[in-house]
Amino acid sequence: MPDLGFYATAVLSAYGISLVSLAAIILASIRRGAMARRRLAEAEAREAAK
Amino acid sequence: MAMNSIWQYANPKRFMTVSGYALPPLAVASAAFLIAGLYWGFFLTPEDFKQGTSVKIMFVHVPSVIMATGTWFMMLIASLIWYVRRHHVSALAAKAAAPIGMTFTLMGLATGAIWGQPTWGTWWEWDPQLTSFLILFLFYLGYMALWEAIEEPDTAADLTAVLCVVGSIFALLSRYAVLFWSQGIHQAASFSLDKEENVDNAYALPLLICFIGFMLLFITLLLLRTRAEIRLRRVAALEARERMSDA
Numbered sequence: 001m002p003d004l005g006f007y008a009t010a011v012l013s014a015y016g017i018s019l020v021s022l023a024a025i026i027l028a029s030i031r032r033g034a035m036a037r038r039r040l041a042e043a044e045a046r047e048a049a050k
Numbered sequence: 051m052a053m054n055s056i057w058q059y060a061n062p063k064r065f066m067t068v069s070g071y072a073l074p075p076l077a078v079a080s081a082a083f084l085i086a087g088l089y090w091g092f093f094l095t096p097e098d099f100k101q102g103t104s105v106k107i108m109f110v111h112v113p114s115v116i117m118a119t120g121t122w123f124m125m126l127i128a129s130l131i132w133y134v135r136r137h138h139v140s141a142l143a144a145k146a147a148a149p150i151g152m153t154f155t156l157m158g159l160a161t162g163a164i165w166g167q168p169t170w171g172t173w174w175e176w177d178p179q180l181t182s183f184l185i186l187f188l189f190y191l192g193y194m195a196l197w198e199a200i201e202e203p204d205t206a207a208d209l210t211a212v213l214c215v216v217g218s219i220f221a222l223l224s225r226y227a228v229l230f231w232s233q234g235i236h237q238a239a240s241f242s243l244d245k246e247e248n249v250d251n252a253y254a255l256p257l258l259i260c261f262i263g264f265m266l267l268f269i270t271l272l273l274l275r276t277r278a279e280i281r282l283r284r285v286a287a288l289e290a291r292e293r294m295s296d297a
Binding site for chain 1: 084167168233285292295
């Protein structure tokens with residue numbers, strides 16, 4: 001861990017907010033992709049059952 | 051011939067096939083560049099003689115700000131393609147890009163405020179560049195809300211495309227206001243072809259790696275989200291057909 005001195009709070013909070021934001025958009029995108037895939041599979045199964 | 055080969059990806063089936071192959075290597079490359087760039091920027095760069103260790107904020111702030119405006123311009127191009135050629139994939143790509151761009155904008159605003167406090171002595175200033183960037187964030191929210199508010203997808207694509215054109219003015223201002231609006235506090239770009247203006251190589255190289263990582267992450271998430279939008283559009287079409295056959 002580098003010695004951040006006077007700016008430790010600023011630097012750590014900037015990196016913290018950035019990493020949390022990136023993780024949030026990555027997780028949200030993966031979840032939306034999985035939801036779309038599941039809903040399409042269900043709709044196609046209903047279509048095939050007719 | 052070259053132009054024809056671009057438009058073949060506007061076919062949703064073709065897009066799904068190609069993006070399916072491209073996603074895994076893109077995800078690995080974006081993770082590798084992001085980890086390498088952020089590690090280098092945080093752990094291995096020296097203190098700046100003026101800004102001290104707060105210069106390390108640059109490695110998250112600068113790429114997120116560039117990607118925030120870059121994403122809006124990508125949405126503008128996709129929206130114009132929708133207007134001119136009516137390719138649904140381009141409208142859905144613009145829709146898919148908005149939450150990613152909004153996240154980059156939020157990161158840029160937050161890290162900018164955190165960096166501004168020790169550098170300028172204030173979290174926020176109603177400076178032309180900062181204010182344009184805040185308005186760009188509001189445009190992102192408005193753009194996403196408009197997509198959700200309109201049920202008919204083609205109408206939503208038309209209206210959001212208009213919003214995208216208007217918002218581009220603020221995207222331009224947020225990037226270039228510092229060049230022609232002399233009353234702001236924000237400094238000029240960190241990346242420049244002019245060696246006098248550019249940051250030192252000790253910072254420029256990790257910054258470049260971070261920027262490539264952010265760009266690759268954007269492309270990865272864009273493909274992932276566009277694929278989801280294409281699938282959801284197919285779901286909507288199948289459900290509409292079900293309703294018609296039930297009636």
